[in-house]
Amino acid sequence: xxxxxxxxxxxxxxxxxxxxxxxxxxxxxxxxxxxxxxxxxxxxxxxxxxxxxxxxxxxxxxxxxxxxxxxxxxxxxxxxxxxxxxxxxxxxxxxxxxxxxxxxxxxxxxxxxxxxxxxxxxxxxxxxxxxxxxxxxxxxxxxxxxxxxxxxxxxxxxxxxxxxxxxxxxxxxxxxxxxxxxxxxxxxxxxxxxxxxxxxxxxxxxxxxxxxxxxxxxxxxxxxxxxxxxxxxxxxxxxxxxxxxxxxxxxxxxxxxxxxxxxxxxxxxxxxxxxxxxxxxxxxxxxxxxxxxxxxxxxxxxxxxxxxxxxxxxxxxxxxxxxxxxxxxxxxxxxxxxxxxx
Amino acid sequence: xxxxxxxxxxxxxxxxxxxxxxxxxxxxxxxxxxxxxxxxxxxxxxxxxxxxxxxxxxxxxxxxxxxxxxxxxxxxxxxxxxxxxxxxxxxxxxxxxxxxxxxxxxxxxxxxxxxxxxxxxxxxxxxxxxxxxxxxxxxxxxxxxxxxxxxxxxxxxxxxxxxxxxxxxxxxxxxxxxxxxxxxxxxxxxxxxxxxxxxxxxxxxxxxxxxxxxxxxxxxxxxxxxxxxxxxxxxxxxxxxxxxxxxxxxxxxxxxxxxxxxxxxxxxxxxxxxxxxxxxxxxxxxxxxxxxxxxxxxxxxxxxxxxxxxxxxxxxxxxxxxxxxxxxxxxxxxxxxxxxxxxxxxxxxxxxxxxxxxxxxxxxxxxxxxxxxxxxxxxxxxxxxxxxxxxxxxxxxxx
Numbered sequence: 001x002x003x004x005x006x007x008x009x010x011x012x013x014x015x016x017x018x019x020x021x022x023x024x025x026x027x028x029x030x031x032x033x034x035x036x037x038x039x040x041x042x043x044x045x046x047x048x049x050x051x052x053x054x055x056x057x058x059x060x061x062x063x064x065x066x067x068x069x070x071x072x073x074x075x076x077x078x079x080x081x082x083x084x085x086x087x088x089x090x091x092x093x094x095x096x097x098x099x100x101x102x103x104x105x106x107x108x109x110x111x112x113x114x115x116x117x118x119x120x121x122x123x124x125x126x127x128x129x130x131x132x133x134x135x136x137x138x139x140x141x142x143x144x145x146x147x148x149x150x151x152x153x154x155x156x157x158x159x160x161x162x163x164x165x166x167x168x169x170x171x172x173x174x175x176x177x178x179x180x181x182x183x184x185x186x187x188x189x190x191x192x193x194x195x196x197x198x199x200x201x202x203x204x205x206x207x208x209x210x211x212x213x214x215x216x217x218x219x220x221x222x223x224x225x226x227x228x229x230x231x232x233x234x235x236x237x238x239x240x241x242x243x244x245x246x247x248x249x250x251x252x253x254x255x256x257x258x259x260x261x262x263x264x265x266x267x268x269x270x271x272x273x274x275x276x277x278x279x280x281x282x283x284x285x286x287x288x289x290x291x292x293x294x295x296x297x298x299x300x301x302x303x304x305x306x307x308x309x310x311x312x313x314x315x316x317x318x319x320x321x322x323x324x325x326x327x328x329x330x331x332x333x334x335x336x337x338x339x340x341x342x
Numbered sequence: 343x344x345x346x347x348x349x350x351x352x353x354x355x356x357x358x359x360x361x362x363x364x365x366x367x368x369x370x371x372x373x374x375x376x377x378x379x380x381x382x383x384x385x386x387x388x389x390x391x392x393x394x395x396x397x398x399x400x401x402x403x404x405x406x407x408x409x410x411x412x413x414x415x416x417x418x419x420x421x422x423x424x425x426x427x428x429x430x431x432x433x434x435x436x437x438x439x440x441x442x443x444x445x446x447x448x449x450x451x452x453x454x455x456x457x458x459x460x461x462x463x464x465x466x467x468x469x470x471x472x473x474x475x476x477x478x479x480x481x482x483x484x485x486x487x488x489x490x491x492x493x494x495x496x497x498x499x500x501x502x503x504x505x506x507x508x509x510x511x512x513x514x515x516x517x518x519x520x521x522x523x524x525x526x527x528x529x530x531x532x533x534x535x536x537x538x539x540x541x542x543x544x545x546x547x548x549x550x551x552x553x554x555x556x557x558x559x560x561x562x563x564x565x566x567x568x569x570x571x572x573x574x575x576x577x578x579x580x581x582x583x584x585x586x587x588x589x590x591x592x593x594x595x596x597x598x599x600x601x602x603x604x605x606x607x608x609x610x611x612x613x614x615x616x617x618x619x620x621x622x623x624x625x626x627x628x629x630x631x632x633x634x635x636x637x638x639x640x641x642x643x644x645x646x647x648x649x650x651x652x653x654x655x656x657x658x659x660x661x662x663x664x665x666x667x668x669x670x671x672x673x674x675x676x677x678x679x680x681x682x683x684x685x686x687x688x689x690x691x692x693x694x695x696x697x698x699x700x701x702x703x704x705x706x707x708x709x710x711x712x713x714x715x716x717x718x719x720x721x722x723x724x725x726x727x728x729x730x731x732x733x734x735x736x737x738x739x740x741x
Contacts, residue, residue: 027384027622058626167383169411180486216724218384246691248684262681270682274669276661285658286685292655293688295722321694323625 007340009082013313014237014341017207019146019200020162021237023171023225024211025218029242031058032324032332033211033317034164039333040342042078042087046159049145050075051092053138054166059091064326070098072145072156076326079333090156092145097123099137106152135177136194143197146205168210168225175201175208176232207237212307214241214300219307226310238341239312241304243319245296257294262287315339360707363647363714365739368616369398372517375614376507377646380523382630385622386651389725389734390718391522392420392453394618396728397735398518399451400438406452406506406515409522410499419727420453427457427464429506434728452516458498462488465501469598474591483588495524496534497603504606616646619713623653623699628706635710647714649738650703654695655719663693716741 014020020037024030031052038050049072052059060067063075068091078087100123144150146161166174178194178201200206208229212218222239229236249257256262264283271278307314317335320328336342368374379391388409395407406429409422420432429452437449466484467475478484488494503521510516609615617638621631631648638645670686677683707715718737725734 025384026382027624027627216726246688248687248691249681250679250684253681253684256681267682267685270673270680271669271686273676274672274682274686276665276669276686281659282661285661286689288658289689289692290685292722299723321691321698323698 006338008334008337010340012337012340012342014207016204017237018158018160018205019142019207020160021165021171021175021206021208022162022211022240023165023168023208024240024242025168025221028211028213028218029324030167030211031056031062031164032329033209033240033242034162035059035062036317036329036332036336037209037342038089038160038162039076039079039329040336041160041162042089043081043085043337043342044083044087045085046078046087047090047156048078048087049090049092049156049158049161050164051094051142051145051161052164053094053142054164055093055095057093058164059093062324062326062329063089063091065091068093070095070102072154079330079337087159090158092141094138094141096134096137099141100133103137103140135174136181139175139178139197139201140193143200147200165208168221171208171225172228172232172234175229175234179232202233202235204235206235208234209237209240211240211242213243214303214307216299216303219303223306223310226312236312239307239310239314240336240341241307241314241316244316245293245300245319249290249293249297254294254297257287257290258298262290313341315341360648360703360711360713360715363649363716363741365394365397365716365741366401368646369394369403369518370401373614374518374616376503376519376521376609376616378521378523378610378615378617379620379649380617380634381620382627385620385627387620388416388522389731390618390620390649390651390738391520392416393725393731393734393738395451395453395518395520396432396435396731397438397739398520399449400435400441400732402437402441402449403518404450404514404516405518405520406454406510407520407522408454408456408499408502408506410456410495410524416726417455419731422453422455427454427460427502429454432728450516456495456499456502458495459488461498461502462494465602478588478591481588481591482584484592499524500606500610501602504602504609507609611642611644613644615644617643618646618649620649620651623650623702623717625702628702632706632709635713645713647716648706648710649741650715650717652720653717654692654699656696657689657692661689661693663690663697666690666693 020034020041022030022034022037024033035050038048042048050059052068057067059065059075065073065075068075070093072090072092074088075091076089078089080086142161142163145158148157150157165171176198178197181190181194210222210225212222226236264287267286268278268283271282276282315336316339317332320331322328324332333342368377377391377394379387379394381387388411391409392407395405399405407420408429409417422430422432432451432453435449435451441449463479466478469475470478499521503519506516506519510519619631619634619638621627628650635645635648666686667690670683670690673680673683673686703715703717707713716738718734718741721730721733721737723730725731
């Protein structure tokens with residue numbers, strides 16, 4: 001990876017996008033990337049909402065705050081831009097039950113009937129058993145948060161909404177659930193709502209970003225998801241390559257290591273000059289690690305080529321050796337901004 | 343640690359205080375009839391299941407591996423790229439050292455990929471009369487439920503396990519079933535499936551939907567009107583009608599379903615079953631693993647141990663990360679492109695990663711001291727053939 005130009009000050013690749021959906025295979029760090037993206041978007045005084053829908057309270061853990069309720073809450077200052085003004089990141093933990101009750105209250109003014117529905121187990125049925133309803137409710141709330149001209153007290157107009165979405169294997173079904181619903185309910189308010197949601201999701205105001213790591217299965221799954229999203233007419237955003245290994249060795253070094261032509265003597269004298277007791281064990285150990293690293297880098301490069309072939313904007317984030325704590329999230333956010341994603 | 347390791351980093355010796363998980367003892371024990379691998383997505387569950395199955399088969403067990411969503415090339419290597427819901431023999435097995443003398447023929451391993459919709463359809467067809475089955479299979483609610491409802495996959499995986507187990511007992515086709523569980527978002531959905539089904543059936547809402555078809559519902563009339571009106575207002579009359587048809591048609595099958603689910607649940611609790619929790623040495627994956635361990639214990643499910651996949655290999659020698667970074671900084675002042683500096687930074691990075699993973703495992707072991715653990719070092723490449731699976735099997739056994 002040659003050092004890409006710093007684009008922190010230029011326009012972002014997604015400046016027209018309001019709703020950023022972040023998906024990825026399990027284990028690739030999609031929640032981390034969604035959090036970092038929300039921080040990156042929340043600079044220059046912008047207000048960004050980060051939503052989670054999988055009931056894991058991952059946002060609370062990442063940002064080290066108390067468990068989130070079904071309520072928009074400010075959780076962090078965004079990334080400080082060149083103007084020295086950070087924005088605000090708000091968070092919303094969306095659960096289907098609360099979304100349904102809110103929905104019923106908002107659109108149907110079902111006071112007594114709403115409670116009766118709950119008493120008869122309809123709420124439970126709708127949110128756990130009834131096919132697709134859960135996803136309809138979750139996506140419906142995301143839509144409500146992202147739409148223009150929100151009504152109601154305690155609501156805020158956001159500059160961007162970031163959704164930490166279900167994994168790649170389920171994303172097309174999740175986002176497309178409203179079109180399925182529109183097919184099931186052929187008329188009535190549900191169909192109208194479903195159609196409106198699909199209009200936003202399919203528009204240029206939405207981008208579905210995919211997180212991957214440079215390994216065979218996640219890259220393959222990303223390719224499959226891109227094809228599925230396109231097939232469902234959902235807008236594919238960028239690919240974020242996460243957990244990239246350190247790039248400390250250049251191509252020449254890697255070639256020498258693979259060919260086993262490293263000049264051991266000059267390596268030993270270098271190490272000694274830096275104050276390291278370069279015994280056989282240390283040198284053998286370093287070279288063994290280097291060979292292992294070279295092999296992995298070769299595999300990564302092959303996967304990186306495949307990712308380039310997807311023909312969508314790509315961004316790369318380094319693997320943080322200390323893990324993605326709150327400080328790490330800001331580091332990743334700065335990196336996304338530098339590469340033009342935000 | 344009874345086995346010899348080829349590499350022994352300074353950290354590996356203190357990495358974990360948990361007892362070792364003896365994989366070979368588990369798979370060789372004829373009393374082990376079912377192994378269930380569970381864990382969050384992306385931790386290598388499918389590979390672990392396939393590797394365990396292969397190792398067990400080549401050591402003399404008659405194995406079937408039930409997978410959910412294998413990587414394409416891994417599926418190809420096992421000859422199950424077809425989604426036909428039937429176990430197919432895997433070619434290319436050979437006896438492990440020592441197993442050959444005791445056995446005739448070739449090792450036996452079958453593998454299958456679960457088709458959740460087909461499994462569901464088969465259950466309906468086996469439980470209902472042809473006309474009724476047809477009515478159910480064509481209902482839009484059934485189609486949605488059987489192909490996209492979150493939780494159906496978990497339930498169907500258990501249904502299939504029950505079927506295969508039943509068949510294996512009758513015709514002695516297998517003596518070990520290895521199950522790869524779906525990457526559930528709510529971790530142990532498959533354990534909850536019977537419970538959820540029961541609460542669904544006993545739910546007042548279902549009885550409400552059935553009420554008009556079943557006669558007197560005087561007690562609820564006021565409520566019913568309110569609900570039906572509300573639902574009609576929201577969903578439209580046609581959706582409500584479809585739903586009612588579905589529930590009515592399904593009603594007669596419910597008893598059978600519940601019974602089967604209960605039987606599978608008991609099968610999972612039995613002594614012949616062993617649960618393996620699979621994780622990666624990362625905070626989130628281990629947190630999920632802790633949840634699995636607690637949940638399995640709570641449900642009195644037989645937990646065999648924890649498999650930590652993709653562990654970073656321990657560095658050789660005792661050069662610390664700080665020493666390496668300090669030296670790299672000194673070298674950088676002289677020549678910032680030197681290989682030596684790069685190697686030192688690489689070493690520091692690797693050492694820190696290994697330290698962090700060891701710390702995470704230690705914390706897990708501190709909270710769950712009785713869970714036997716096997717640590718499998720990360721392979722450089724992906725696994726997509728029997729040779730790779732065999733290698734993973736060896737690493738598991740060395741764990």
